[in-house]
Amino acid sequence: MNQYRIATWNVNSIKVRLPHLLQWLEQQSAKNQPIDIIGLQELKLTEDKFPFDEIEKAGYYSIVSGQKTYNGVAILVRKEALSLVTQDRETAFLDFQKNIPGFEDEQQRLIAATIHLKNIQPLRFICGYFPNGQAVGSDKFSYKLKWLEALQSYLHAQLLQHSRLLLVGDYNIAPKDEDVHDPAKWIGQNLVSDDERKYFFQMEEMGLIDSYRLFDQIPKSFSWWDYRMMGFRRNAGLRIDHILISPALKEKAALCAIDKTPRTWEQPSDHAPVIITINQ
């Protein structure tokens, strides 16, 4: 059976992490499990500085919404996986969109495109770098909630147009206490507070499914670990990177996993990639 693998990864600077990205993509291909689409977050550079050529040499087309120093998101698609009619750079990403329509924002946090892979129906792929929020009650937290509010309306409209939709990225929300290494310590804090979790649950009420929880997972599985305090070695992490899928994709989902391998490499991103496997 044909399967496709779709991933998300907050790379925390594409300039610094390009070798890791290329190594990881190569490693997946070598296992005969190539990543067909990947959403990247926290590029921390403008589009003119994005390494399009190196990534294309590795077999991927990219589209980018970049910003100096902060934020920035991209979608990569494996050229070989593209359908015959969308094999060119110009047709690989259809209905390409940067930012949430109608939401004025300097910060580059969202990018979306429709992608036609070989032998399967088109996928609407939305990649988001949700605001961090800094601290509950801060200005940045208000911005986070406004952004989440705008995202809800956008998603509602997108779901009406696209039955096969994925929303991937760094949500900066740990939806449940099982997604938190020490829930008692984190109670009510940024990333975990009810105010932001409410939006995650609203997305689920809209029909979106947290694909990671469709499958058995090891307890205390996380996607981010603080650089400080030996977070990774102590497994003091949070699960804040997610792949939500629309109902039409639920029966097609075969697996969802976090790959901690790149987090063990020298000079890693603080986030690990999350991968969903979709049956044809």
Next chain:
DNA sequence: ATGGCCGCGCGTCGCGGA
């Protein structure tokens, strides 16, 4: 021990990250 780490920028500390 509530800190400790990173990446970035006209930088050699402050900010943002989560």
